[in-house]
Protein backbone atom coordinates (compact mmCIF):
# COMPACT_ATOMS: atom_id res chain seq x y z
CA UNK A 1 0.00 0.00 0.00
CA UNK A 2 1.14 3.52 -0.69
CA UNK A 3 -0.45 6.82 0.31
CA UNK A 4 -0.09 9.83 -1.98
CA UNK A 5 0.38 13.28 -0.48
CA UNK A 6 -1.75 15.33 -2.86
CA UNK A 7 -3.13 18.83 -3.23
CA UNK A 8 -2.51 22.04 -5.09
CA UNK A 9 0.83 23.84 -5.00
CA UNK A 10 2.11 25.70 -1.94
CA UNK A 11 -0.18 24.18 0.66
CA UNK A 12 2.65 22.34 2.44
CA UNK A 13 2.74 18.90 0.78
CA UNK A 14 6.52 18.69 0.70
CA UNK A 15 6.80 20.07 4.23
CA UNK A 16 4.32 17.41 5.35
CA UNK A 17 6.23 14.72 3.47
CA UNK A 18 9.59 15.83 4.90
CA UNK A 19 8.19 15.98 8.41
CA UNK A 20 6.55 12.58 8.02
CA UNK A 21 9.65 10.93 6.63
CA UNK A 22 12.40 13.32 7.71
CA UNK A 23 13.94 12.57 4.33
CA UNK A 24 15.59 15.43 2.51
CA UNK A 25 13.44 16.94 -0.20
CA UNK A 26 13.20 20.37 -1.66
CA UNK A 27 11.02 22.76 0.29
CA UNK A 28 10.12 26.05 -1.21
CA UNK A 29 7.36 28.51 -1.86
CA UNK A 30 7.61 28.08 -5.65
CA UNK A 31 5.30 26.05 -7.88
CA UNK A 32 6.62 22.67 -9.03
CA UNK A 33 9.47 22.26 -6.58
CA UNK A 34 8.54 18.58 -6.44
CA UNK A 35 8.73 17.46 -10.04
CA UNK A 36 9.81 13.88 -9.52
CA UNK A 37 7.60 11.90 -7.21
CA UNK A 38 9.35 11.68 -3.92
CA UNK A 39 8.92 8.40 -2.19
CA UNK A 40 9.64 7.93 1.46
CA UNK A 41 8.87 5.90 4.52
CA UNK A 42 6.85 7.11 7.49
CA UNK A 43 5.98 5.07 10.57
CA UNK A 44 2.62 4.50 12.17
CA UNK A 45 2.04 3.63 15.81
CA UNK A 46 0.53 0.29 16.77
CA UNK A 47 -0.02 -0.93 20.31
CA UNK A 48 2.46 -3.82 20.55
CA UNK A 49 1.46 -7.18 22.04
CA UNK A 50 4.73 -7.52 23.99
CA UNK A 51 3.32 -6.16 27.27
CA UNK A 52 0.12 -8.19 27.32
CA UNK A 53 2.11 -11.33 26.49
CA UNK A 54 4.76 -10.48 29.10
CA UNK A 55 7.76 -10.76 26.80
CA UNK A 56 10.68 -8.57 25.82
CA UNK A 57 10.53 -8.38 22.05
CA UNK A 58 13.30 -8.10 19.47
CA UNK A 59 11.63 -6.50 16.44
CA UNK A 60 13.13 -6.81 12.98
CA UNK A 61 10.79 -5.08 10.54
CA UNK A 62 9.64 -2.39 12.99
CA UNK A 63 10.72 -0.72 16.22
CA UNK A 64 9.18 -1.08 19.67
CA UNK A 65 9.43 1.83 22.10
CA UNK A 66 7.76 1.31 25.49
CA UNK A 67 5.10 -0.97 24.06
CA UNK A 68 4.43 1.11 20.94
CA UNK A 69 5.41 -0.46 17.63
CA UNK A 70 6.47 1.94 14.90
CA UNK A 71 5.56 0.24 11.65
CA UNK A 72 6.89 1.53 8.32
CA UNK A 73 4.46 2.67 5.63
CA UNK A 74 5.14 4.24 2.25
CA UNK A 75 4.35 7.79 1.20
CA UNK A 76 4.73 9.57 -2.10
CA UNK A 77 4.93 13.34 -2.43
CA UNK A 78 3.02 14.09 -5.63
CA UNK A 79 3.57 17.12 -7.89
CA UNK A 80 1.02 19.89 -7.26
CA UNK A 81 -2.43 19.66 -8.79
CA UNK A 82 -3.25 22.45 -11.24
CA UNK A 83 -6.71 23.37 -12.53
CA UNK A 84 -7.60 21.29 -15.61
CA UNK A 85 -4.90 18.73 -14.85
CA UNK A 86 -7.12 16.11 -16.48
CA UNK A 87 -6.73 17.95 -19.78
CA UNK A 88 -2.98 17.70 -19.43
CA UNK A 89 -2.41 21.27 -18.31
CA UNK A 90 0.85 22.08 -16.46
CA UNK A 91 2.22 18.91 -14.95
CA UNK A 92 -1.28 17.46 -15.05
CA UNK A 93 -0.44 14.21 -16.74
CA UNK A 94 2.48 13.60 -14.46
CA UNK A 95 0.31 14.39 -11.46
CA UNK A 96 -2.36 11.94 -12.55
CA UNK A 97 0.17 9.27 -13.31
CA UNK A 98 1.52 9.56 -9.76
CA UNK A 99 -2.02 9.39 -8.40
CA UNK A 100 -2.70 6.25 -10.34
CA UNK A 101 -0.25 4.34 -8.18
CA UNK A 102 -1.55 5.59 -4.84
CA UNK A 103 -4.00 3.47 -2.83
CA UNK A 104 -5.28 6.48 -0.94
CA UNK A 105 -4.74 10.21 -0.69
CA UNK A 106 -3.67 12.44 2.14
CA UNK A 107 -5.08 15.66 0.73
CA UNK A 108 -3.10 18.58 2.11
CA UNK A 109 -5.08 21.80 2.11
CA UNK A 110 -4.21 25.32 3.18
CA UNK A 111 -6.98 25.51 5.75
CA UNK A 112 -6.08 29.12 6.43
CA UNK A 113 -7.23 30.01 2.91
CA UNK A 114 -3.98 31.83 2.14
CA UNK A 115 -3.27 30.14 -1.21
CA UNK A 116 -5.32 30.70 -4.38
CA UNK A 117 -6.41 28.05 -6.91
CA UNK A 118 -3.14 28.20 -8.82
CA UNK A 119 -0.97 28.01 -5.72
CA UNK A 120 -0.13 31.69 -5.32
CA UNK A 121 -0.18 33.34 -1.90
CA UNK A 122 -3.30 35.38 -1.19
CA UNK A 123 -4.82 37.21 1.77
CA UNK A 124 -5.44 34.62 4.54
CA UNK A 125 -9.09 33.65 4.75
CA UNK A 126 -9.94 34.62 1.18
CA UNK A 127 -9.71 31.19 -0.47
CA UNK A 128 -12.42 28.79 0.66
CA UNK A 129 -10.72 25.45 1.52
CA UNK A 130 -13.96 23.65 0.60
CA UNK A 131 -13.24 24.60 -3.02
CA UNK A 132 -9.92 22.76 -2.84
CA UNK A 133 -11.61 19.49 -1.96
CA UNK A 134 -14.20 19.92 -4.71
CA UNK A 135 -11.43 20.81 -7.13
CA UNK A 136 -9.44 17.63 -6.43
CA UNK A 137 -12.55 15.46 -6.57
CA UNK A 138 -13.50 17.05 -9.88
CA UNK A 139 -10.09 16.56 -11.47
CA UNK A 140 -9.92 12.92 -10.43
CA UNK A 141 -13.47 12.23 -11.56
CA UNK A 142 -12.86 13.86 -14.95
CA UNK A 143 -9.65 11.92 -15.38
CA UNK A 144 -11.28 8.56 -14.62
CA UNK A 145 -14.22 9.52 -16.80
CA UNK A 146 -11.89 10.33 -19.69
CA UNK A 147 -10.26 6.92 -19.46
CA UNK A 148 -13.56 5.10 -19.31
CA UNK A 149 -15.28 7.10 -22.04
CA UNK A 150 -12.48 6.50 -24.52
CA UNK A 151 -13.72 2.91 -24.71
CA UNK A 152 -17.33 3.28 -23.69
CA UNK A 153 -18.86 2.35 -27.06
CA UNK A 154 -16.75 -0.78 -27.26
CA UNK A 155 -17.73 -1.77 -23.70
CA UNK A 156 -21.43 -1.30 -24.42
CA UNK A 157 -21.14 -3.27 -27.67
CA UNK A 158 -19.32 -6.08 -25.88
CA UNK A 159 -22.08 -6.33 -23.30
CA UNK A 160 -25.10 -6.03 -25.60
CA UNK A 161 -23.91 -7.86 -28.71
CA UNK A 162 -21.25 -10.27 -27.50
CA UNK A 163 -22.89 -10.91 -24.11
CA UNK A 164 -19.64 -10.18 -22.31
CA UNK A 165 -19.52 -9.41 -18.59
CA UNK A 166 -19.58 -5.62 -18.05
CA UNK A 167 -17.53 -6.01 -14.86
CA UNK A 168 -14.76 -7.72 -16.80
CA UNK A 169 -14.76 -5.14 -19.56
CA UNK A 170 -14.75 -2.17 -17.20
CA UNK A 171 -12.13 -3.70 -14.88
CA UNK A 172 -9.92 -4.34 -17.88
CA UNK A 173 -10.26 -0.76 -19.04
CA UNK A 174 -9.32 0.55 -15.61
CA UNK A 175 -6.35 -1.76 -14.99
CA UNK A 176 -3.46 0.33 -13.83
CA UNK A 177 -5.58 2.73 -11.78
CA UNK A 178 -5.24 0.45 -8.74
CA UNK A 179 -8.97 -0.18 -8.88
CA UNK A 180 -10.05 -3.62 -7.69
CA UNK A 181 -12.72 -5.81 -9.24
CA UNK A 182 -14.65 -5.66 -5.98
CA UNK A 183 -14.76 -1.86 -6.23
CA UNK A 184 -15.97 -2.03 -9.83
CA UNK A 185 -18.73 -4.44 -8.77
CA UNK A 186 -19.80 -2.15 -5.97
CA UNK A 187 -19.96 0.96 -8.18
CA UNK A 188 -21.78 -0.99 -10.89
CA UNK A 189 -24.35 -2.14 -8.37
CA UNK A 190 -25.01 1.43 -7.20
CA UNK A 191 -25.78 2.58 -10.74
CA UNK A 192 -27.71 -0.57 -11.69
CA UNK A 193 -30.11 0.13 -8.82
CA UNK A 194 -31.48 2.92 -10.99
CA UNK A 195 -32.90 0.20 -13.21
CA UNK A 196 -31.09 1.06 -16.45
CA UNK A 197 -29.13 -1.37 -18.59
CA UNK A 198 -25.56 -0.30 -19.39
CA UNK A 199 -26.48 0.66 -22.98
CA UNK A 200 -29.09 3.04 -21.52
CA UNK A 201 -26.61 4.83 -19.25
CA UNK A 202 -26.19 8.46 -20.18
CA UNK A 203 -23.47 10.85 -18.96
CA UNK A 204 -25.12 11.19 -15.60
CA UNK A 205 -25.00 7.45 -14.89
CA UNK A 206 -21.43 7.11 -16.09
CA UNK A 207 -20.44 10.03 -13.88
CA UNK A 208 -22.22 8.49 -10.90
CA UNK A 209 -20.38 5.24 -11.56
CA UNK A 210 -17.03 7.04 -11.65
CA UNK A 211 -17.79 9.04 -8.51
CA UNK A 212 -18.64 5.94 -6.51
CA UNK A 213 -15.58 4.21 -7.86
CA UNK A 214 -13.35 7.17 -7.00
CA UNK A 215 -14.56 7.27 -3.41
CA UNK A 216 -14.12 3.54 -2.92
CA UNK A 217 -10.84 3.08 -4.73
CA UNK A 218 -9.05 6.23 -3.57
CA UNK A 219 -10.03 6.93 0.04
CA UNK A 220 -9.03 10.34 1.31
CA UNK A 221 -7.99 12.00 4.54
CA UNK A 222 -8.00 15.78 4.65
CA UNK A 223 -4.86 17.22 6.23
CA UNK A 224 -6.09 20.74 6.97
CA UNK A 225 -2.69 22.39 7.15
CA UNK A 226 -1.38 25.71 8.48
CA UNK A 227 -3.35 25.61 11.74
CA UNK A 228 -0.78 28.02 13.13
CA UNK A 229 -2.49 30.77 11.09
CA UNK A 230 -5.54 32.37 12.75
CA UNK A 231 -7.91 31.90 9.80
CA UNK A 232 -7.40 28.10 9.82
CA UNK A 233 -9.97 27.46 12.51
CA UNK A 234 -12.83 28.84 10.43
CA UNK A 235 -11.53 26.94 7.41
CA UNK A 236 -11.60 23.66 9.31
CA UNK A 237 -15.13 24.33 10.50
CA UNK A 238 -16.16 24.89 6.88
CA UNK A 239 -14.53 21.63 5.80
CA UNK A 240 -16.13 19.60 8.58
CA UNK A 241 -19.56 21.04 7.92
CA UNK A 242 -19.35 20.42 4.18
CA UNK A 243 -17.70 16.98 4.10
CA UNK A 244 -19.21 14.78 6.79
CA UNK A 245 -17.82 11.65 5.12
CA UNK A 246 -14.17 12.71 5.27
CA UNK A 247 -11.79 12.65 8.19
CA UNK A 248 -10.52 16.22 8.57
CA UNK A 249 -7.38 16.60 10.68
CA UNK A 250 -5.90 19.98 11.57
CA UNK A 251 -2.18 19.94 10.75
CA UNK A 252 0.89 22.04 11.40
CA UNK A 253 3.39 20.51 8.99
CA UNK A 254 6.01 23.19 9.49
CA UNK A 255 5.83 22.81 13.28
CA UNK A 256 6.11 19.03 12.99
CA UNK A 257 9.19 19.38 10.80
CA UNK A 258 10.79 21.74 13.33
CA UNK A 259 10.00 19.35 16.18
CA UNK A 260 11.42 16.32 14.40
CA UNK A 261 14.58 18.19 13.42
CA UNK A 262 15.08 19.50 16.95
CA UNK A 263 14.48 16.02 18.37
CA UNK A 264 16.94 14.53 15.90
CA UNK A 265 19.58 17.03 17.00
CA UNK A 266 18.94 16.06 20.62
CA UNK A 267 17.62 19.49 21.59
CA UNK A 268 14.17 18.34 22.66
CA UNK A 269 12.37 15.15 23.65
CA UNK A 270 9.50 14.56 21.24
CA UNK A 271 7.94 11.58 19.51
CA UNK A 272 5.74 12.05 16.43
CA UNK A 273 2.12 12.41 17.39
CA UNK A 274 2.88 13.46 20.97
CA UNK A 275 0.74 16.19 22.53
CA UNK A 276 3.81 17.93 23.96
CA UNK A 277 7.63 18.07 24.02
CA UNK A 278 10.27 19.08 26.53
CA UNK A 279 13.54 20.89 26.07
CA UNK A 280 16.59 18.84 27.02
CA UNK A 281 18.51 20.33 29.99
CA UNK A 282 21.35 22.50 28.80
CA UNK A 283 20.30 22.29 25.12
CA UNK A 284 22.28 24.91 23.17
CA UNK A 285 19.28 26.83 21.84
CA UNK A 286 19.43 30.32 20.38
CA UNK A 287 16.86 32.90 21.46
CA UNK A 288 15.24 32.55 18.05
CA UNK A 289 14.92 28.79 18.43
CA UNK A 290 13.42 29.20 21.90
CA UNK A 291 10.95 31.68 20.48
CA UNK A 292 10.04 29.23 17.69
CA UNK A 293 9.58 26.36 20.13
CA UNK A 294 7.34 28.53 22.29
CA UNK A 295 5.08 29.10 19.27
CA UNK A 296 5.00 25.37 18.57
CA UNK A 297 4.08 24.77 22.21
CA UNK A 298 1.11 27.10 21.80
CA UNK A 299 -0.06 25.18 18.72
CA UNK A 300 0.19 21.89 20.60
CA UNK A 301 -1.74 23.20 23.58
CA UNK A 302 -4.54 24.56 21.37
CA UNK A 303 -4.78 21.61 18.96
CA UNK A 304 -3.49 18.61 20.92
CA UNK A 305 -0.88 17.66 18.33
CA UNK A 306 0.55 18.80 15.01
CA UNK A 307 -1.78 16.32 13.29
CA UNK A 308 0.82 14.99 10.83
CA UNK A 309 1.22 11.61 12.50
CA UNK A 310 -2.55 11.37 13.08
CA UNK A 311 -3.28 12.02 9.39
CA UNK A 312 -1.00 9.19 8.25
CA UNK A 313 -2.46 6.82 10.81
CA UNK A 314 -6.02 7.76 9.81
CA UNK A 315 -5.11 6.98 6.19
CA UNK A 316 -3.71 3.53 6.83
CA UNK A 317 -5.77 2.32 9.78
CA UNK A 318 -9.13 4.00 9.22
CA UNK A 319 -9.48 4.63 5.49
CA UNK A 320 -7.38 1.81 4.04
CA UNK A 321 -8.56 -0.42 6.91
CA UNK A 322 -5.23 -2.09 7.57
CA UNK A 323 -4.83 -4.14 10.73
CA UNK A 324 -1.59 -5.22 12.42
CA UNK A 325 -0.83 -8.91 12.88
CA UNK A 326 2.30 -10.54 14.29
CA UNK A 327 3.45 -13.70 12.47
CA UNK A 328 5.79 -15.99 14.43
CA UNK A 329 7.45 -19.31 13.61
CA UNK A 330 7.32 -20.67 17.16
CA UNK A 331 3.92 -20.09 18.71
CA UNK A 332 5.14 -21.01 22.21
CA UNK A 333 8.23 -18.86 22.36
CA UNK A 334 6.77 -16.25 19.98
CA UNK A 335 9.99 -16.31 17.97
CA UNK A 336 11.24 -16.65 14.44
CA UNK A 337 13.89 -19.27 13.63
CA UNK A 338 16.64 -16.81 14.51
CA UNK A 339 15.30 -16.53 18.04
CA UNK A 340 13.91 -13.01 17.65
CA UNK A 341 10.81 -12.51 19.80
CA UNK A 342 7.82 -10.99 17.95
CA UNK A 343 10.07 -10.09 15.03
CA UNK A 344 7.54 -8.70 12.57
CA UNK A 345 4.31 -6.80 12.28
CA UNK A 346 2.38 -7.10 9.05
CA UNK A 347 -0.25 -4.57 8.07
CA UNK A 348 -2.95 -6.49 6.21
CA UNK A 349 -6.35 -5.39 4.93
CA UNK A 350 -9.16 -6.04 7.37
CA UNK A 351 -10.79 -9.29 6.30
CA UNK A 352 -7.52 -11.07 5.47
CA UNK A 353 -7.65 -14.79 6.24
CA UNK A 354 -4.96 -16.96 7.85
CA UNK A 355 -4.17 -18.38 4.45
CA UNK A 356 -4.12 -14.91 2.91
CA UNK A 357 -1.49 -13.93 5.45
CA UNK A 358 0.50 -17.06 4.59
CA UNK A 359 0.56 -15.97 0.94
CA UNK A 360 1.70 -12.49 1.95
CA UNK A 361 4.64 -13.93 3.87
CA UNK A 362 5.66 -16.37 1.14
CA UNK A 363 3.92 -18.09 -1.78
CA UNK A 364 5.12 -21.49 -0.54
CA UNK A 365 3.54 -20.94 2.85
CA UNK A 366 0.28 -20.16 1.09
CA UNK A 367 0.24 -23.06 -1.34
CA UNK A 368 1.30 -25.59 1.31
CA UNK A 369 -0.97 -24.11 4.01
CA UNK A 370 -2.22 -26.73 6.51
CA UNK A 371 -3.50 -24.68 9.44
CA UNK A 372 -2.48 -21.80 11.69
CA UNK A 373 -2.08 -21.46 15.42
CA UNK A 374 -3.41 -18.49 17.33
CA UNK A 375 -0.45 -18.00 19.67
CA UNK A 376 -2.48 -16.06 22.23
CA UNK A 377 -4.89 -18.96 22.83
CA UNK A 378 -2.84 -21.89 21.51
CA UNK A 379 -5.85 -22.86 19.34
CA UNK A 380 -5.61 -24.20 15.83
CA UNK A 381 -7.42 -22.10 13.24
CA UNK A 382 -8.28 -23.01 9.66
CA UNK A 383 -7.41 -21.32 6.39
CA UNK A 384 -10.53 -19.17 6.28
CA UNK A 385 -10.07 -17.77 9.79
CA UNK A 386 -10.40 -13.97 9.54
CA UNK A 387 -7.49 -12.33 11.30
CA UNK A 388 -8.19 -9.92 14.13
CA UNK A 389 -6.24 -6.83 15.04
CA UNK A 390 -3.01 -7.72 16.91
CA UNK A 391 -3.34 -11.46 16.39
CA UNK A 392 -0.14 -13.43 16.87
CA UNK A 393 -0.12 -16.39 14.48
CA UNK A 394 2.04 -19.25 13.41
CA UNK A 395 1.41 -20.67 9.95
CA UNK A 396 1.85 -24.40 9.61
CA UNK A 397 2.57 -25.36 6.04
CA UNK A 398 3.51 -28.54 4.20
CA UNK A 399 6.27 -26.54 2.59
CA UNK A 400 8.57 -25.14 5.23
CA UNK A 401 10.59 -22.03 4.65
CA UNK A 402 14.34 -22.13 4.63
CA UNK A 403 15.79 -19.03 6.10
Ligand SMILES: Nc1nc2c(ncn2[C@@H]2O[C@H](COP(=O)(O)OP(=O)(O)O)[C@@H](O)[C@H]2O)c(=O)[nH]1
Pocket residue numbers: 007008009010011012013014015016026027028029030031032033034080225226227228229251252253254255
Ligand atom coordinates in the same frame (compact mmCIF):
# COMPACT_ATOMS: atom_id res chain seq x y z
N1 LIG B 1 2.10 28.81 8.17
C1 LIG B 1 2.44 27.62 7.72
N2 LIG B 1 3.11 27.53 6.55
C2 LIG B 1 3.45 26.30 6.11
C3 LIG B 1 3.12 25.11 6.83
N3 LIG B 1 3.57 24.05 6.12
C4 LIG B 1 4.17 24.55 5.03
N4 LIG B 1 4.11 25.90 5.01
C5 LIG B 1 4.68 26.85 4.03
O1 LIG B 1 3.99 26.75 2.80
C6 LIG B 1 4.87 26.97 1.70
C7 LIG B 1 4.78 25.82 0.72
O2 LIG B 1 5.29 24.66 1.31
P1 LIG B 1 5.64 23.34 0.47
O3 LIG B 1 5.81 22.25 1.45
O4 LIG B 1 6.75 23.59 -0.48
O5 LIG B 1 4.27 23.17 -0.34
P2 LIG B 1 3.89 22.26 -1.61
O6 LIG B 1 4.05 23.11 -2.82
O7 LIG B 1 2.46 21.90 -1.37
O8 LIG B 1 4.78 21.07 -1.61
C8 LIG B 1 6.27 27.12 2.31
O9 LIG B 1 6.56 28.48 2.41
C9 LIG B 1 6.11 26.47 3.67
O10 LIG B 1 7.03 26.99 4.59
C10 LIG B 1 2.41 25.24 8.07
O11 LIG B 1 2.11 24.28 8.78
N5 LIG B 1 2.11 26.52 8.44
Ligand SMILES: [Mg+2]
Pocket residue numbers: 013014015033034
Ligand atom coordinates in the same frame (compact mmCIF):
# COMPACT_ATOMS: atom_id res chain seq x y z
MG1 LIG C 1 5.96 20.27 -2.99
